[in-house]
Amino acid sequence: MKKILSFTVIIALMVSLLSACSSEEDTSASASDKKVVVGAKNFTEQFVLSKILAIYLKENGFEVEEKNNMASQVVRQALENKQVDLYWEYTGTSLVNYNKLDPISDSVEAYEKVKEVDKENGLVWLDQSPLNNTYTLMMREEKAKELGIESISDLAAYLNDGNKLSLGADAEFATRPDGIKGVEKAYGFKFGSSNIKKMDVGLFYQALRDGQVDVATGFSTDSRIKAFNLVNLEDDKSFFPAYNAGITVHEKTLEKYPELEELLKPLAEKISTETMTELNYQVDIEEKSETEVARKWLTENGLIEE
């Protein structure tokens, strides 16, 4: 009796396991379904942008699977392998980081160049948005005033004088050629690896505000810069390239769904740097959910019905 019972339980478990595995494949079998995978990086702006994209596509008859929270290199590789069909990328990131080319500060030039280069990689850039989310170096307002540092050149001078400051950066910024290494080269100074504290992307602003680091990496559209009394150091040598956001799509996905290009045009057109900062603010400071914020923005801009 016991043997039969345990046998039955095992069979039941196996069946449920197998059906769980195979059920994923069943949904993609029907030809009438339009299905795409939307990717996103690992910070607030990306979550909001990908939510906007996902909700918009869903309202237009697509079945969307969302894969969030990947570092740049990871989501880019996912796109190249078609594990992700499309995601929001930044022109400068692709130009300097993935394609190892020199940074270009002019938005239009950067876009044209990266569009051309990535076409050879099998990826298509849809229209870019006016949103330019560049890396910045931030300091606490009072500390910057105290040390008389307003630009990155000032920072370089201060450190070259033999002073020490700590930098909060994430693994990406600390290693990328358009990250701290590039800045140090362009401005001629070094933090020193023992002064660079690595931490996860979301923690910079807090760490800087609470005094755990003196300088930190920032994204220019992050609303916490103003909210936490932080200041951006001026990039007086224009080291950081243009980082306009645009949707990159795998060419096969576009071949399958050519309507995507026209459909997604309005999204790019309507997102400016100010808009994005405001949306980021709603999520980071007002603590609203990305879904709520994305939905509201789409409705207000007449892109979906409510």
Place this chain on the structure above:
Amino acid sequence: MNNKRFVSFVIKLILFTLVGSFFAWSFKSGYYQLIIDDSEGFIFLLKQHINMVLLSSLLAIVLAIPMGILVTRPKFQKLQWLFMNTANLGQTIPSLAILALAMTWMGIGFKPAVFALFLYSLLPILRNTVAGIKSIDPDLLDAAKGIGYTPAQILLKIELPNAAYPIMAGIRTAVVINIGTAALAYLVGGGGLGDWIFTGIMMRDNSYLLSGAIPVTLLALLADQLVRLIEKLVISKGLRQSVTVSD
């Protein structure tokens, strides 16, 4: 008899060949060049890692062993099940969750990392201390009482030496797990070799990944051997039996 030995020999041979060829391949591919190129960075992270592990382990030992002793005193018999159940429950909480909780209480950096590692190391040591003391033959304790030992003497001369092996095994387990878990400290800004491991994951760069992960592995192996050495020195030969304790 011979059959078993032969089989275990063959298995060891296969494992060594696999691990050996992995090392040969990764060395040839130059994945460890990073340690040489950025030796300053490597040593800094290594020191951070070791500091985190040492501090949290010492704190755990200093708290867990007395707790284990306290909980096995006849006065606290009733509380014993409570402690042990809490300890077991605590062990099931994933280390990542403990790190996250520590971060919400203590901010980021060295402190929450050490605190989380300390919490995580408490449990194996506590459990083993209690199990070790409980496993002592009650006849021994009876005999000790019979010849007039005070409770303090019983503790120092009978209970602790007899429980020494499981206690050290618990410390050994805790330290080895600690070294691995410390790699997660990057997530709370605590540094350590985990910085390179996560950099490797995010930048899809095997150099960073291996240059961080292999040293952590080697560190764990080294620590294991070191504690075994200490065991040999501290525990007299007669007590060195293979006691079956959990972990």
